[in-house]
Amino acid sequence: MFGYVTIHKPELKIKEYEIYQSVYCGLCRTLHQEYGRCGQLTLTYDMAFLILLLNGLYEPRQTKERHRCIAHPEQRHWMTLGKYTEYGADMNMLLAYHNLMDDWADDRNVLSLAAATAIRRRCRRAARKYPRQNRAIIRELKRLQIYEKDKEMNIDKVSGCMGKLLGELFIYEKDVWSKSLYRLGFFLGKFIYLMDAYIDLDKDKRDGKYNPLIPLSDKEDFEEETLGMLNMMMAECAREFEKLPIVKNAQILRNILYSGVWERYAAVSGRQKRSGEDNKK
Numbered sequence: 555m556f557g558y559v560t561i562h563k564p565e566l567k568i569k570e571y572e573i574y575q576s577v578y579c580g581l582c583r584t585l586h587q588e589y590g591r592c593g594q595l596t597l598t599y600d601m602a603f604l605i606l607l608l609n610g611l612y613e614p615r616q617t618k619e620r621h622r623c624i625a626h627p628e629q630r631h632w633m634t635l636g637k638y639t640e641y642g643a644d645m646n647m648l649l650a651y652h653n654l655m656d657d658w659a660d661d662r663n664v665l666s667l668a669a670a671t672a673i674r675r676r677c678r679r680a681a682r683k684y685p686r687q688n689r690a691i692i693r694e695l696k697r698l699q700i701y702e703k704d705k706e707m708n709i710d711k712v713s714g715c716m717g718k719l720l721g722e723l724f725i726y727e728k729d730v731w732s733k734s735l736y737r738l739g740f741f742l743g744k745f746i747y748l749m750d751a752y753i754d755l756d757k758d759k760r761d762g763k764y765n766p767l768i769p770l771s772d773k774e775d776f777e778e779e780t781l782g783m784l785n786m787m788m789a790e791c792a793r794e795f796e797k798l799p800i801v802k803n804a805q806i807l808r809n810i811l812y813s814g815v816w817e818r819y820a821a822v823s824g825r826q827k828r829s830g831e832d833n834k835k
Contacts, residue, residue: 556649558749559742560599561806562813570806572632576618577609578602580633583621584643592672593643596650600746601642603810608638608726610800610807611735638726644680645687645723651677652691656699690722702764709748709766709783717743731798738794745787745815752780753822777823788815 561574581602585593609616616636623631651673657666681688698715706712717740724739725732751758751767758765770776792811800807 556598556600556746558600558746558815558818559603559810560814560817561809562817565813566806566809570803570809573634573803574602574606574806576632576634577605577639579623579631580635580639581605581642581646582623583633584635584639585646588640588643589647589673589676592669593647593676596646598646601646603807604645604724605638605642606803606807606810607724607735607738607800608641609634609636610802610804611731611798612638612726613802614638641684641726644684647673647677648680648684648688648691649723652695656695659699687723690719694719705764707766707769712766713744713747716747717741719743720746734794734797738791738798741787741790741794745784745791748780748784748787749815749819752784753818781823784819788812 561571563571566574578599582594582597585597589596608614614636616634619633619635620630621633622629651670654666654670657663658670694715698712701712701715720743721736721738721740724735724742748767751765754763755765755767755771757763759768759771767780770779773779788811795807795811
């Protein structure tokens with residue numbers, strides 16, 4: 555479900571792209587160091603965004619190191635590391651672990667159980683370190699599981715689970731900025747859930763799987779209505795972001811919120827429009 559919160563590279567300056575890449579590579583390295591190869595496989599763009607956001611808001615002390623990585627072993631790359639890199643890695647793994655366990659519970663997927671078992675011990679350490687966030691992940695994924703089992707079609711309810719989950723993760727510690735961080739994460743989480751449902755719609759209809767957008771999909775104005783919901787979610791995200799006193803790397807964060815999150819939507823909506831035109835011929 556994750557992986558939508560990324561950059562729109564053509565609109566970034568070279569220096570901005572290098573900064574983003576160093577944060578992303580720093581997250582990858584931290585996952586490897588703390589969780590091994592299994593940890594690296596859970597790497598998502600979404601947590602790189604969270605790290606950039608928290609770094610920009612709190613401006614902590616960071617280090618920049620150059621290392622080779624398994625994906626690009628031919629040369630060393632800059633990697634930005636710091637306390638929020640570690641936090642992003644821990645949240646990345648808690649999300650991955652509980653998603654794997656849900657897959658095992660739902661489908662008895664043996665591969666999911668094996669992967670979860672491989673990272674369980676270290677994830678328990680992260681859960682002890684961040685009990686509030688861990689409880690939120692368990693609570694909201696369980697609620698989402700119930701909604702999906704009952705085939706709940708109230709989109710606000712279902713997407714709200716991912717919103718509440720991500721809202722809690724965006725709060726590193728309770729302070730004056732917690733409300734805006736929570737709301738930013740909340741609306742971004744709802745956006746991610748809706749985007750995922752939109753992208754999987756055709757496949758879910760074909761396979762007879764649950765998708766809260768299916769009842770709306772036969773309406774003549776479905777595309778406009780879906781785009782309206784997604785736009786509303788991102789407008790709220792942008793509103794909360796602009797309340798935060800972020801100067802450092804603000805343009806990279808704006809690139810993600812205003813352009814990057816729409817990359818997958820543009821590809822899928824364009825494909826669906828072409829398919830619709832072909833069907834009319």
